[in-house]
Amino acid sequence: MFSNPRISHTCDLQIKSPLPPIEGDREYLSILIYELIDNAIKFSPEQPQIIVQAEGVDKNLVLKVIDFGRGIPENEIENIWKPFYQINREYHEDQGSGSGLTIVEGLVKLHGASIDVQSTVGERTCFTVTFPGVS
Secondary structure, eight states, X not given: OOSOTTSOOXXXXXXXXXXXXBOOOXXXXXXXXXHHHHHHHHTOSSSOXXXXXXXXXXXXXXXXXEEOSXXXXXXXXXXXXXXXXXXXXXXXXXXXXXXXXXXXXXXXXXXXXXXXXEEETTTEEEEEEEEOBOO
């Protein structure tokens, strides 16, 4: 199902309930989450732990996908959303097509959500998606 079946990862799912309801397309939301987790797996082969967190914050649903892989250089963060963009492709052959985060960004916008990336090279990357809750 995910990118590289030869690499075994542990996914720590942390849900702080109750979660607020959101409006969205179930299939598109599944794709969004899949792409974020798949991306985390691709870029953290040395540290096979992924953390997925979900919690309600101020009536919003906040989803975080955290990996402990190679990280994203600060000057590259604005580029990762570009179609087919890849960081240092000549050095890292384990990358995909470069379309996953473009898909994520489109689905985030489609759902009226926002996305933020915090990354430290060589340590960790955290993608945070904030979905507006509904009353």
